[in-house]
Amino acid sequence: MVTTPVVRAEGLVRAFGGRRVVDDVGFTLHARDCLALFGPNGAGKTTLLRLLAGLLTPGQGTVLINGVSLTTGTSARAQVGLVSHASMLYGTLTAHENVAFTARLHGLPDPAAAALTALTTMRVHDRADTPVRALSRGLQQRVSIARAIVHEPALLLCDEPYTGLDETGAAALTAALAERREAGAALVVVTHNLPEGLALATHTAIMRRGRFARFEARDAVDASAYPAQYRELTAVHE
Amino acid sequence: MTSTASASPDVSRRTGPDLLMGAALVAVAAVYVRALAFTPVEALQGPAQKILYIHATSAFIALYVAFVLMAIASILYLWLKDEKLDRVAESAAEVGLAFTTVVLVTGPLWGKTIWGAWWTWDARLTSTLFLWFIIVAYHLLRGAVEERGRRARYSAVLGILAALLVPFIHLSVYLFRTLHPMPILLKPSAPSMPSEMQVTFFTAFFAFALLFAALLRARYRIATLRDSVDDLEQAHA
Amino acid sequence: MSERQPLSPPGMMAAAWIVARKDLAIEFRTRTAFLSAVVFALLGVTIFYFAWDSTAVSAPDLAPGVLWVIFTFAGLLGLQRSFASELADRAVDGLLGAPISRESIYLGKALANLVFVLGILAVTIPAVVLFYNLPFGGGVVMLAGIAGLAAIGLVAVGTLFSAMAVNTRMAELLLPMLSLPFFVPIVMGAAQSSSRLMAGRPVAEAWPWLRILLAFDIVFVTACTLAFPFTLDE
Numbered sequence: 001m002v003t004t005p006v007v008r009a010e011g012l013v014r015a016f017g018g019r020r021v022v023d024d025v026g027f028t029l030h031a032r033d034c035l036a037l038f039g040p041n042g043a044g045k046t047t048l049l050r051l052l053a054g055l056l057t058p059g060q061g062t063v064l065i066n067g068v069s070l071t072t073g074t075s076a077r078a079q080v081g082l083v084s085h086a087s088m089l090y091g092t093l094t095a096h097e098n099v100a101f102t103a104r105l106h107g108l109p110d111p112a113a114a115a116l117t118a119l120t121t122m123r124v125h126d127r128a129d130t131p132v133r134a135l136s137r138g139l140q141q142r143v144s145i146a147r148a149i150v151h152e153p154a155l156l157l158c159d160e161p162y163t164g165l166d167e168t169g170a171a172a173l174t175a176a177l178a179e180r181r182e183a184g185a186a187l188v189v190v191t192h193n194l195p196e197g198l199a200l201a202t203h204t205a206i207m208r209r210g211r212f213a214r215f216e217a218r219d220a221v222d223a224s225a226y227p228a229q230y231r232e233l234t235a236v237h238e
Numbered sequence: 239m240t241s242t243a244s245a246s247p248d249v250s251r252r253t254g255p256d257l258l259m260g261a262a263l264v265a266v267a268a269v270y271v272r273a274l275a276f277t278p279v280e281a282l283q284g285p286a287q288k289i290l291y292i293h294a295t296s297a298f299i300a301l302y303v304a305f306v307l308m309a310i311a312s313i314l315y316l317w318l319k320d321e322k323l324d325r326v327a328e329s330a331a332e333v334g335l336a337f338t339t340v341v342l343v344t345g346p347l348w349g350k351t352i353w354g355a356w357w358t359w360d361a362r363l364t365s366t367l368f369l370w371f372i373i374v375a376y377h378l379l380r381g382a383v384e385e386r387g388r389r390a391r392y393s394a395v396l397g398i399l400a401a402l403l404v405p406f407i408h409l410s411v412y413l414f415r416t417l418h419p420m421p422i423l424l425k426p427s428a429p430s431m432p433s434e435m436q437v438t439f440f441t442a443f444f445a446f447a448l449l450f451a452a453l454l455r456a457r458y459r460i461a462t463l464r465d466s467v468d469d470l471e472q473a474h475a
Numbered sequence: 476m477s478e479r480q481p482l483s484p485p486g487m488m489a490a491a492w493i494v495a496r497k498d499l500a501i502e503f504r505t506r507t508a509f510l511s512a513v514v515f516a517l518l519g520v521t522i523f524y525f526a527w528d529s530t531a532v533s534a535p536d537l538a539p540g541v542l543w544v545i546f547t548f549a550g551l552l553g554l555q556r557s558f559a560s561e562l563a564d565r566a567v568d569g570l571l572g573a574p575i576s577r578e579s580i581y582l583g584k585a586l587a588n589l590v591f592v593l594g595i596l597a598v599t600i601p602a603v604v605l606f607y608n609l610p611f612g613g614g615v616v617m618l619a620g621i622a623g624l625a626a627i628g629l630v631a632v633g634t635l636f637s638a639m640a641v642n643t644r645m646a647e648l649l650l651p652m653l654s655l656p657f658f659v660p661i662v663m664g665a666a667q668s669s670s671r672l673m674a675g676r677p678v679a680e681a682w683p684w685l686r687i688l689l690a691f692d693i694v695f696v697t698a699c700t701l702a703f704p705f706t707l708d709e
Contacts, residue, residue, distance in 0.1 A: 092504045105490065383642070388708060395702045
């Protein structure tokens with residue numbers, strides 16, 4: 001029996017001013033898969049994530065989320081959540097208001113309750129009524145993650161999500177990611193921390209100059225040799 | 239969306255003198271000679287009426303050629319995403335600005351001589367003044383946006399909205415004028431213009447249209463060169 | 476469980492309303508922009524009064540022009556902040572990643588700006604009536620109607636341009652430069668029609684100007700809604 005993959009990307013190309021930042025990237029993930037995406041700065045990882053979130057339109061190629069095209073219509077975006085470097089929050093509003101706003105945009109029947117649940121998952125519910133700009137960077141990151149999971153997305157995209165998180169926050173994030181996978185979601189996690197990424201992953205990829213230099217199942221990867229292989233692959237060739 | 243012209247623009251072929259520009263300048267000079275030496279002086283207004291050959295033709299070209307070209311290139315750019323169209327719009331706007339400035343300078347010169355007032359809120363002149371403001375705003379916008387794709391998109395949006403605005407400006411100013419009686423003004427009587435004047439008008443129009451085309455092409459080439467330099471710089475960055 | 480109830484995301488107007496509510500919530504949390512714009516408007520109205528020789532031009536004759544010019548500049552103050560909160564922490568990505576149309580983002584922001592501008596007018600119009608000795612009565616109601624029409628046009632164009640200006644280096648300067656040519660038909664239409672109506676002239680005299688205002692609103696609300704997606708980096 002063939003199940004619909006959570007995400008199927010094919011031939012993705014995105015250029016800025018003549019330079020291809022994402023150059024023919026394609027991959028497929030099924031429910032409970034987690035892709036750890038490594039690569040040097042400027043490789044195109046963030047752009048790829050933005051393409052998968054529907055924030056950028058590809059010049060070529062397609063993205064299907066649970067079989068629905070991301071570029072035609074708006075409904076596919078409902079199944080994607082994005083955690084990025086920027087918090088994507090409104091500083092003047094409280095943590096709860098921010099997450100509830102996202103919940104409303106997604107049409108959740110009880111936005112307030114869903115927001116509280118998400119904040120609780122990320123262990124930041126006790127600061128729910130604090131304006132976001134009064135929170136520390138780490139707490140803001142937790143609220144941002146809560147915002148990304150409140151609508152229970154089928155595809156969760158994380159751009160270096162552990163940055164700035166303390167132990168509690170990191171534990172909350174790991175638990176949240178596990179919960180999403182348990183519920184059948186797929187994850188794409190961009191990280192510079194190889195051991196961390198390998199621990200989560202079912203698939204690994206190294207992105208370099210807009211392309212996947214390597215893409216394979218986690219089982220095929222030798223964790224001890226990987227760091228050296230990564231360094232060699234991404235060394236700058238003069 | 240990526241632009242369809244993702245390869246650097248081809249600038250290899252252009253060398254040698256700009257014959258079009260040469261022809262245009264000769265034509266404009268010829269019109270000057272004809273207007274000053276070979277066209278009769280208008281009875282009511284005297285020699286100052288001859289400013290009209292520049293003023294009226296520049297006004298026509300600024301609005302109906304330059305601005306319309308800018309608007310059409312803008313619409314086509316948003317539809318087709320071809321960078322060349324953005325360069326056409328940019329060039330049309332800049333050359334159009336030059337022609338509009340000519341209108342706004344020759345207008346008061348003529349007005350002062352004929353009516354004794356530098357500025358009279360004449361409907362056409364006022365509309366041209368607003369057109370001037372709009373084109374200046376267009377250039378300010380372009381100057382403020384660095385990324386090429388975004389600059390092209392923003393300019394195209396402004397170009398289209400400006401095209402929609404022009405009829406409203408004309409209508410408002412016309413309405414303002416008809417409901418506010420102004421001093422009776424002398425106007426050139428077009429239908430009963432002697433044939434020599436008509437010929438001068440036509441040749442003036444032709445010469446200035448040629449000048450517009452030559453300036454447009456030169457400006458377009460500059461834009462193309464600039465963009466390919468940018469591409470080269472980025473590729474080596 | 477990968478099965479769950481499929482959500483039904485809000486339609487265009489519902490999404491616009493959600494965005495507008497959020498903008499208004501942010502605005503009323505701090506109120507500084509609104510209060511600044513109101514104070515600016517009141518100061519402007521007052522300063523204008525002393526800029527004229529009141530023996531040469533009567534205050535009621537001056538009033539419409541003053542009102543609409545001040546309205547324009549106070550409105551610009553309000554429009555400036557429209558997209559600033561979206562850029563601060565890339566909150567705009569949250570809007571773009573949501574299952575709502577790009578047009579509803581524009582409509583939501585324009586709606587919030589409209590409330591803001593109408594709020595300024597709600598203070599400025601009584602101030603002008605008071606300071607410039609305008610007669611009360613039906614004229615003021617008509618003034619409010621014209622104000623609504625003018626505000627719609629102002630906000631339609633201003634919201635679009637603030638979406639563009641916020642991404643540039645000279646946002647505060649660029650927004651007025653882009654918007655003011657577009658405000659000309661609005662100011663003319665509003666000032667000419669309101670001065671006639673308040674002088675007690677028949678409606679037929681004001682009607683051509685009101686028509687221009689109405690046509691402007693229809694054309695530019697449509698055009699700006701359609702143009703808005705092109706101002707996004709997609």
